Amino acid sequence: MFDTLTQRMTRIVKTLRGEARLTEANTQQMLREVRLALLEADVALPVVRALTARIKEKALGAEVLDSLTPGQALVGVVQRELTAIMGGDDASQTAELQLAVKAPAIILMAGLQGAGKTTTAGKLAKFLREQQKKKVLTVSCDIYRPAAMAQLKTVTEQAQTDYFPAQAEQSVLEIAQAALNWAQRHYHDVLIVDTAGRLGIDTAMMQEIAALHAALNPAETLFVVDAMLGQDAVNTAQAFNTTLPLTGIILTKLDGDARGGAALSVRHVTGLPIKFVGVGEKLDGLETFHPDRMARRILG
Ligand code: GDP
Numbered sequence: 001m002f003d004t005l006t007q008r009m010t011r012i013v014k015t016l017r018g019e020a021r022l023t024e025a026n027t028q029q030m031l032r033e034v035r036l037a038l039l040e041a042d043v044a045l046p047v048v049r050a051l052t053a054r055i056k057e058k059a060l061g062a063e064v065l066d067s068l069t070p071g072q073a074l075v076g077v078v079q080r081e082l083t084a085i086m087g088g089d090d091a092s093q094t095a096e097l098q099l100a101v102k103a104p105a106i107i108l109m110a111g112l113q114g115a116g117k118t119t120t121a122g123k124l125a126k127f128l129r130e131q132q133k134k135k136v137l138t139v140s141c142d143i144y145r146p147a148a149m150a151q152l153k154t155v156t157e158q159a160q161t162d163y164f165p166a167q168a169e170q171s172v173l174e175i176a177q178a179a180l181n182w183a184q185r186h187y188h189d190v191l192i193v194d195t196a197g198r199l200g201i202d203t204a205m206m207q208e209i210a211a212l213h214a215a216l217n218p219a220e221t222l223f224v225v226d227a228m229l230g231q232d233a234v235n236t237a238q239a240f241n242t243t244l245p246l247t248g249i250i251l252t253k254l255d256g257d258a259r260g261g262a263a264l265s266v267r268h269v270t271g272l273p274i275k276f277v278g279v280g281e282k283l284d285g286l287e288t289f290h291p292d293r294m295a296r297r298i299l300g
Contacts, residue, residue, distance in 0.1 A: 004300025005037040006075055031056055034078065041298050042230035042261030047085070047268045054081050075299065082295035086267045086274065096275060096288060097128075098247070101219045104137070104183040104191040108216060110209055110240055111224035113197035116252035116278055118148060120224050121194045122155025123278065123286035129161050134189040136161040139179035141172045141212060142196040152194050158283050162188065172196075172208055173215055180216065193218070201239045210243055222275065224250045225266060227258035237266045246270065252278030255285065260297040263289075 011033075031052050038048045058077045067073035099105035107124065109117045121138055128134040138156045142148035149166065156163035164179040176193055183191040195212060198205045213221060223246045225233045240246060249270065251263050254277045267274055274289040 005034065005041065005078065006299050008033045008037045027056060027060060030059065030074070038261065038298075041259040041300070042265070043298070044231055044234045044261075044265035044269065047265050050268065051081055051085060051264075079292075079295050079299055082264065082298055083291045086264055086291035086294055087289075088291055097124075097220050099134075099190060099219050104180070104188045105220070106180070106216050106218040107190060107192045108209070108213060108218040108221045109192065109194050109224060110221060110244060110246065111197055112201075112226075112236055113199055115197060115224045115226050116250075117197060117224045118151045118194055119155060119281065119283075120222075120250055120252060120276075120278055120286070121152060121192045122159050123283050124276075125156055125161040125192055126159035126283045127286055128190055129159060135187065136190045136192060137164055137179065137183045137186070137188040138162070138192045138194065139164040139175060140166065140194045141175050142194065143170070143172055143175070144196050148194070148196070155283060162186075173211060176212055176216055201236065206239070206243045213244055218247075220247045221245060222248050222250050223270075223272070224252060225262065227251045227254050227260065227262045227277075228256055230258070230262055231265070233262040234265045234269050237270050241270045241272070246272055248273050248275040250274070250276045250278065251289070255279040259300070260294050263294050264298060 034055060035048055035052050038051065039045070055078055058081065059074055097107065109121050111117050125136045125138055128136050138152055138161065140149040140152040143166070153163045164182055166175040170178065179191060179193070193212065193216065195209050196205065221244055223237060223240050225237060227233070229236070237249070249266055249272050251266070251274055254260070263274055277287050277289050279285045279287055
């Protein structure tokens with residue numbers, strides 16, 4: 001197993017004891033360890049660079065230098081910087097869904113196949129019904145995989161909300177439009193639109209979801225990404241973010257042993273808030289995102 005960031009920092013600070021203060025040389029050593037530990041936690045290189053620059057500045061400050069427990073002070077600095085880079089205490093950066101538009105508010109789900117879009121659509125339907133008393137309709141625009149449509153129907157039933165069935169011969173845009181008409185006629189507050197993912201970034205998929213976005217004008221366009229993807233999460237996020245005006249990120253599979261670096265990277269690279277995290281296959285496995293908790297997870 002890798003050493004955790006906290007273990008590494010504690011070790012460095014121990015070796016620094018006895019030296020009167022942090023010097024340029026021992027600061028470089030400390031930053032090198034921090035950099036390695038962040039990379040091991042799946043944080044992308046540009047993010048690691050930005051972060052270590054900020055940590056260097058703070059580590060050489062009085063808070064750490066004058067502390068009786070410089071190790072803890074340093075861990076504190078790193079924890080705060082990690083938290084800040086993920087949205088910090090700014091509630092607007094981690095706020096839940098922005099659905100205050102003329103009903104039905106549309107939530108468009110975007111992401112690669114296997115990211116957890118359909119499961120998360122079910123989780124959101126349940127969350128909105130139970131926590132916000134919303135009347136929710138879901139629809140799948142995945143005309144390529146009948147199993148994906150059946151899966152959304154199943155999770156929608158589990159969430160005890162409504163599911164809009166597509167007709168086999170309809171196009172993606174026709175399905176979305178029909179679902180929207182239905183939602184308007186039946187006074188749904190929210191329409192969750194699940195989309196087809198691919199195994200990798202694919203031009204046809206991007207064009208399709210961009211067309212859906214243009215037709216639907218969603219209140220939220222959520223990029224769903226698997227935390228286990230680590231570094232690859234960043235490339236995918238960037239590709240989606242340049243094609244679609246995303247409004248937020250949902251990071252799934254955090255109940256696994258992902259170190260959480262993907263959260264940091266995706267947040268930093270896209271500038272988008274992480275709105276929720278997925279912590280299980282079941283529909284109650286959805287939590288709001290807490291930058292401080294994620295920072296602790298990355299620190300290990
Ligand atoms: P989609 O292709 O993006 O729609 O992905 P799915 O919703 O079908 O999810 C792919 C797999 O990941 C399924 O086996 C889900 O049960 C699983 N999954 C989704 N979210 C989570 C999560 O937060 N934790 C865990 N452990 N599994 C998840």
